[in-house]
Amino acid sequence: MRYFLTALGVIFGITVFLFLDYALPSKQTVRITNTYNRLTEVGANAIFFAAPDTGTVQSASDRRDVLFIDTVRPNGKVYVYRNEDTGWVWPPYFKYTSMDLQGRATDLRSTREAPRWVxxxxYGWRVPWLSIYPNAISVRPVEGPDVRPFNWGATVSLAVIGLLLALILRMWNQFRERMLEPAARSAQQRRQVARGRAGRWIDRLFGRKDG
Amino acid sequence: MLSRCERKGSAIAGITYTSEPLGVRMIGLLRLALFILAIEAVFYGLLWVYLRSTRRESLEREWDRRHPEKAGPSEERAAFVRRFMQGYGARLRRRLSWLVLVLPLAVIMTIIFFVNYR
Incomplete structure (x- = not known):
């Protein structure tokens, strides 16, 4: 039983970690090479794309017009972002200026010979075999490929989540202290009174120490 | 909404069309508002119970401190706690309503600002 609960706890922890890893923002210093839009098939991987009502045209059943931003990392590897408006509810980025972002990204394009680092x-994952792309939220130019601005968004979000968890823990402890323990104590007392001396003798016989 | 021909045309031309009827956007906003309100109602309830419980506990301790010979649960202590909880309840309602209504709105506005306008 204990192994089962431990395994369940571990699975829960991993799920929470993956969920946060997907939804929290992350920053990368890259060089933008191209920006375009393309009709993309969004089928079984639809949960990794924006909801259909966020504004892009859907021509056939599952093909959608998606904006992309091609980038190259300092180590030479290519990294492709998508650029979509987020829905109103999840993830809570409330992004609705993806066209402006696309314009800005186009303005910051550069070549290998004359790189401009941004x-x-x-947020999100780049998994090529699932054809999913991270959703770019914002770009800003930086001085060089080694400049890595601090990730305020993720830090603040985690701090807030931590505070909320601490608050919930305190509320639970208070509830337990004021409501559950006195009730358990009085229930125990009533049980002791009801069983009387014979009950206590039977308890001792069978090895139970408390009433 | 675009007709089928218009949609096909824009897909062929590679144009992205990103505005849509106001009604669809408004429904999304309504869903968000209801979602936020539901969560806020839950937190309001939890905080109400929790803060009153801590306040009651501190009042009991205050009574025990002032009357060390009469410490422990008693009718006098209960009356004392009841009297002071009344004023606290009114203050708490005001403060909690303000916190629970204003805070999420401020957070959302901040997120919108940083995501869209920076």
Whole structure:
């Protein structure tokens, strides 16, 4: 039983970690090479794309017009972002200026010979075999490929989540202290009175120490 | 909404069309508002119970401190706690309503500002 609960706890922890890793913003310093839009098939991987009502045209059943931003990391590897408006509810980024972001990204394009490095804030995963892309939230130019601005968004979000968890823990402890323990104590007392001396003798016989 | 021909045309031309009927956006906003209000109602309730419980506990301790010979649960202490809880309840309602209504709105406005306008 204990192993089962431990395993369940571990799975829960991993799930929470993956969930946060997807939804929290992350920053990367890259060089933008191209920006375009393309009709993309969004089928089984639809949960990793924006909801269909966020404003892009859906021509056939599951093909959608998606904005992309091609970038190259300092180590030479390519990294492709998508640029979509988020829905109203999840993830809570309330992004509705993806066209402006696309314009800004186009303005910051550069070549390998004359690179212009930018820091892109995004959320999500790049998994090529699932055809999913992280959603770029904002770009801002930085001085060089080694400049890595501090990730305020994720830090503040985690701090707030931590505070909320601490608050919930305190509320639970207070509830337990004021409501559950006195009730348990009085229930125990009533049980002791009801069983009387014979009950206590039976308890001793069978090895139970408390009433 | 675009007709089928218009949609096909824009798809062929590669144009992205990103505005849509006001009604669809408004429904999304309504869903968000209801969602936020639901969560806020839950937190309001939890905080109401929790803060009153801590206040009651501190009042009991105050009574025990002032009357060390009469410490412990008693009718006098209960009356004392009841009297002071009344004023606290009114103050708490005001403060909690303000906190619970204003805070999420401020957070959302901040997020919108940083995501869209920076």
């Amino acid at each position: 820091s892109v804030t995004s």
